[in-house]
Amino acid sequence: MIRRFAKSEDGAGMVEMAIVMTLLFALTLGFVDFGYALYQWNAATKAVQLGARLASISDPVATALATAAPTTTPGAPVVAAAYGPFVCTYTAGTGACSNGGTFNAANFSRIFRGDTAVTN
Known part of the structure; x- marks a missing residue:
């Protein structure tokens, strides 16, 4: 009975998919987080630019x-x-x-x- 389970490949696709989906999910969330950080940096840079311009023309x-x-x-x-x-x-x-x-x-x-x- 143990030999039959040792040779069985049932569920291998599910295990592989769980491993791959975990990596892809982490990678996708990393891209989203990096994009949000880049957006925040760009917004802060633009605020400094506008503030410096307002101060220079005032x-x-x-x-x-x-x-x-x-x-x-x-x-x-x-x-x-x-x-x-x-x-x-x-x-x-x-x-x-x-x-x-x-x-x-x-x-x-x-x-x-x-x-x-x-x-x-």
Whole structure:
């Protein structure tokens, strides 16, 4: 009786299919997970791009930054250190900028929220 079961190939297809389907299922889920991660990376990259563009075309938060350039010739190279450290902070409805700049709440709202409302 044991010899008959040892030589029998009944169910071999089912065992092979279970092994293959497990591998294919894991591979398919890996592709889906990788695609989702790539989508998230692309969305984050686009958000950074749009935020940087909005900040570059908006008026500066520190009003003195617009006149801080060491040259008056348009297109002339400017050394980054020539501007000095302009640092703006915003806490609990109050904003402040270092290096002699005054804080402009409307400009901050434009960059931070994407609109011109002064309330933050």
